[in-house]
Amino acid sequence: MDAHQPPMHRAFIAFGSNVGDRIEMIEAACREMERASIRVKRTSSLFETAPMYVLDQDPFINGVCEVETSLSPMDLLDTLQSIEIGLGRKKLIDKGPRSIDLDILLYDQQIFSHERLSIPHQLMLERDFVLRPLSQLIPHERPPFPGHSTTYLAHLKSLAPPTPFPVATTPISPTFPAIHSTAPNRRTHIMAILNLTPDSFSDGGRHSAQDLDALTTTVRDMIHAGATIIDIGGESTRPGSQPVGEAEELRRVVPAIRHIRTAMPEAAGVAISIDTYRARVAEAAVAAGADIINDVSAGLLDPEMLPTAARTGATVILMHMRGNPATMTRLTDYPNGVVQDVGRELRARVAAAEAAGVRRWRIILDPGLGFAKNEPHDLALLRDLPQLRTGAVEGLEYFPWLMGPSRKRFVGRLTGVTKASDRTWGTAATVTASIAGGADIVRVHDVKEMWQVGRVADAIYRGVV
The missing domain is CATH 3.30.70.560 (7,8-Dihydro-6-hydroxymethylpterin-pyrophosphokinase HPPK)
Structure with missing residues (x-):
């Protein structure tokens, strides 16, 4: 010294x-x-x-x-x-x-x-x-x-x-109610997936920021169907996908966020999440009106992401993943069991976020279904989410949890449904399991159907009617 x-x-x-x-x-x-x-x-x-x-x-x-x-x-x-x-x-x-x-x-x-x-x-x-x-x-x-x-x-x-x-x-924004992750009678938030990509595994090419009229209709339909959060992505992170580049991702997402925030008064009470692992995209998205940064890599793919999240003050979702979309399917060894190892690796990402200046109350966790996981791993995480929430790994108590099982490959394997957009029934079972396990947010494609699933599951497991 x-x-x-x-x-x-x-x-x-x-x-x-x-x-x-x-x-x-x-x-x-x-x-x-x-x-x-x-x-x-x-x-x-x-x-x-x-x-x-x-x-x-x-x-x-x-x-x-x-x-x-x-x-x-x-x-x-x-x-x-x-x-x-x-x-x-x-x-x-x-x-x-x-x-x-x-x-x-x-x-x-x-x-x-x-x-x-x-x-x-x-x-x-x-x-x-x-x-x-x-x-x-x-x-x-x-x-x-x-x-x-x-x-x-x-x-x-x-x-x-x-x-x-x-x-x-856990605060989200001044116009959006805080998430109360330990309240037994809380409602589950429905996060609607809005992919502005040509190559996402389930809905690639359906939406574009270049057609603002169609975008308005899509977002309005999501809100009317029960979505409380819109998760906007400009690059696919499906297994084996290739990056599109920062400039293209910015071109896809920033105009859409700005349009929703400035031209859609019905979206004023809805939170916007930016699905990105790039710090510059996250910062531009928050400046345009996004409330949440949803990073599939929890800051691992861009060293500037966590300091950027801290600087913006936005709430950040830290998802568990290993490697990158091109390599993650080969990184599925969990010697201590998937719940313990995912929990410990997420705890390390929480520590990294805190070291970068992110406040603990601004963090939401996601175990990353389908990312560096195989079918037994995904099922174990759905089955044992209560363990992650309540102390199987010390240091993860009190965080909100997001689950993203919608149309995932393991649902298709279990049901024999090869077309991702037809996996609604299987997804419904995983959403119910997520809510039973304590999830605070479920990220879904089929908003209308999963809102109904969530409504009934909330009544059964949380007494919310």
């Missing part, structure tokens, strides 16, 4: 908001910390929680971030309080409503006491809304009290479950 550089310290900051646009306030606080040279290294998920102590107030959004800073504890406190004031916080009632709250939980392993500040935070071990997100980041570490041998995760498990239970919250 440079002798002239101040030493760096690891700290954990809890944040919360229950006034105004709660998520935007928290993200603004993170940006302000970065501007103040407090580097946000990792974040927890966001949780919607009931108020504690003062009960007559709106629910909070809470979370925790790990930061790196050269500031002393008191200087860090002063900086955080300055950020709170700058973001409009007015403290009128102790533990009452607040636009933003930033509390220092830990600072290295130090015990620090001052009339304005105590580290570790004196109340954190009694607060589920602090321990739950903190346990995502450092589950097996221990509070720095003398003789203390209980981990943060063990402390969390010792608390009585709060009522109502905290709900993991």
Whole structure:
């Protein structure tokens, strides 16, 4: 370390908001910390929680971030309080409503006491809304009290479950409701596939950004059929496909996104996802109005993708794949079982996204059915999705999950239906299995039919009618 550089310290900051646009306030606080040279290294998920102590107030959004800073504890406190004031916080009632709250939980392993500040935070071990997100980041570490041998995760498990239970919250856009991946009564989102390609495995050549009238009709039909997300792709990633090039992909997708956002008021409440592994395409798509970056490679095929996703602030779908579309069918060895190995490889991509600056609450996961998988692998992932969601691999809890089984090759093999567009019935079974397993989004071609499947499956498995 440079002798002239101040030493760096690891700290954990809890944040919360229950006034105004709660998520935007928290993200603004993170940006302000970065501007103040407090580097946000990792974040927890966001949780919607009931108020504690003062009960007559709106629910909070809470979370925790790990930061790196050269500031002393008191200087860090002063900086955080300055950020709170700058973001409009007015403290009128102790533990009452607040636009933003930033509390220092830990600072290295130090015990620090001052009339304005105590580290570790004196109340954190009694607060589920602090321990739950903190346990995502450092589950097996221990509070720095003398003789203390209980981990943060063990402390969390010792608390009585709060009522109502905290709900993991993944924002999409200001005009689209957040995904609540742990809410038992949530609806499944139907993501409609809109391929603007001549060579996609199922619907290549059907749609084009050059015919805006036809595009309008297609998108309108998808929305009326029940789609809540439109996933737009300009390059096929089917097994063995060849890349088309960045310029051509941009030409295909950006005009379509811009048209939907500027000329289709009925699409105002629908999220747009850009299906691409190229950073420049993702950035241009978000600038044109896309809300979600759906990367089949989870950042592996373009090293600029994850930093770009972080810079745009868009929610990103990280899908599991090995190799590229030309090589992935040969990369299907899972020595520890497909669920364990896919989970561990996805966890590594989550870590890469966090290192690039993507907030954990901006990540959706996809196990990648049909990508570097054979039929038994696809079936195992459909069957065992609950294991991925609930802790078979530590570190994947609380994420939303997308499943994309529509018209896949394994459906054709099982049913004997060779024409992909005729695999509707088999796809219906896989969509039902996905919803039973806890999927938050299903990506489909046959929107009208799969909306009906989803509606009934939601009623059966989630009690949503």
